[in-house]
Amino acid sequence: MATKVLVTGGAGFIGSHLVDRLLEGGYEVTVYDSLEKQVHGEDQKIPDYLSKKAEFIKGDVRDRDSLYKAIKGKQVVFHEAAAVGVGQSMYEIARYTDINTMGGAILLDILANEKHQVEKVLVASSMSIYGEGKYDCKKCGAIFPKLRPESQMAAGDWEMHCPKCGAHAKPLPTDEEKPLYPTSIYAVNKRDHEEMFISTGVAYKLPTVALRYFNVYGPRQALSNPYTGVCAIFGSRILNDHSPIIFEDGLQSRDFINVRDIAEANVLALESDNADYQVFNVGSGKSISVLEIANILIDRVGKVDGLAPQIVKKFRAGDIRHCFADITKIKTLLGFKPSISFEDGMTELTEWVASQTADDSVEKALEELKKRNLTS
Numbered sequence: 001m002a003t004k005v006l007v008t009g010g011a012g013f014i015g016s017h018l019v020d021r022l023l024e025g026g027y028e029v030t031v032y033d034s035l036e037k038q039v040h041g042e043d044q045k046i047p048d049y050l051s052k053k054a055e056f057i058k059g060d061v062r063d064r065d066s067l068y069k070a071i072k073g074k075q076v077v078f079h080e081a082a083a084v085g086v087g088q089s090m091y092e093i094a095r096y097t098d099i100n101t102m103g104g105a106i107l108l109d110i111l112a113n114e115k116h117q118v119e120k121v122l123v124a125s126s127m128s129i130y131g132e133g134k135y136d137c138k139k140c141g142a143i144f145p146k147l148r149p150e151s152q153m154a155a156g157d158w159e160m161h162c163p164k165c166g167a168h169a170k171p172l173p174t175d176e177e178k179p180l181y182p183t184s185i186y187a188v189n190k191r192d193h194e195e196m197f198i199s200t201g202v203a204y205k206l207p208t209v210a211l212r213y214f215n216v217y218g219p220r221q222a223l224s225n226p227y228t229g230v231c232a233i234f235g236s237r238i239l240n241d242h243s244p245i246i247f248e249d250g251l252q253s254r255d256f257i258n259v260r261d262i263a264e265a266n267v268l269a270l271e272s273d274n275a276d277y278q279v280f281n282v283g284s285g286k287s288i289s290v291l292e293i294a295n296i297l298i299d300r301v302g303k304v305d306g307l308a309p310q311i312v313k314k315f316r317a318g319d320i321r322h323c324f325a326d327i328t329k330i331k332t333l334l335g336f337k338p339s340i341s342f343e344d345g346m347t348e349l350t351e352w353v354a355s356q357t358a359d360d361s362v363e364k365a366l367e368e369l370k371k372r373n374l375t376s
Helices: 013-024 064-071 093-113 150-154 185-203 230-239 259-271 290-301 328-334 342-354 362-371
Strands: 004-008 028-033 055-058 076-079 120-126 134-137 141-143 170-172 208-213 215-217 256-258 279-282
Touching: 004 013, 004 064, 013 028, 013 259, 028 064, 055 064, 064 093, 076 093, 076 259, 093 185, 120 185, 120 259, 185 208, 208 259, 215 230, 215 259, 215 342, 230 290, 230 342, 230 362, 256 259, 256 342, 259 279, 259 328, 279 328, 290 342
Parallel strands: 004 028, 004 076, 028 055, 076 120, 120 208, 208 279, 215 256
Antiparallel strands: 134 141, 134 170
16 A cells, blocks of 8 residues: 655645655655745645645645644655745744744644654755855865855955955855854744754654755746745746846855755655654755856846846845755765756756746845845
């Protein structure tokens, strides 16, 4: 008999790809999702891309009774549901913390206090919990800096300096042992997620895994949501013949991982005892600049001649300079290896973006940050 799996947030970008991969693997899947308007639109329709082979339950993770009914009879829970948006989390603090931290707490409270058949839990964490990545200083060695001083940023000096000696520091792959310095409410919520889930799992001898997703890209991202991932934000601008807006100088770098590789990592973590009670980075292990991402999208999606990124030379509260994954741990323990090259993944993404329509709400979102003095 097939293992029964519940995926909270399973109608979303990452969740739906995970659902596809689980169905391919022979699992019986139930999706539990609130169909948040900011992601799914005002009509809150079940997205066409969601597999009809999965059972769908509309529900909020904060609704204990509804969530408990969804959990009954399941052997595995993937907790992907979350309010996502670093900038927005800094002024919708109560809402984000209610959905994310309290939503996760309600799920765990059910597992601690109600009868169930759950044998394993996997929770989506985020690279945002690191804050800045790991760096190397020629004089001081490996360093784990916090945010760059505002005075440095105001002077247009964007790169990281060693907090000990002041020298320029070189970004290194960031491993799971790096101290956590979350710089947004969303990041704090994600740290809450993994610490709450792992500690509860250990206490109740319920195998639990936290996966720290780096910058995920691919089809199905909500292009009209101005608080989603950078590829989707840039895509919505370009589809509307507007320049992507880039803070700092555009040379800040991130680790971009295809959503189908994220789904594969989740299944590997489910199927291996080596994953139990562990946290894992899930990234490509490579860095690429935000400016390069913008230029690729313009080149492949743009319809207006001369469209170019708008580099504003300003900064946002909590922004980091460089962070890319050290994926040694997940390779060694789970045998994970990203299978989709950046070139192939971007081809798929840009073809999908070009086929879509999107409302461009980016400038409105930036105004919200500006009036709260969250941008320079």
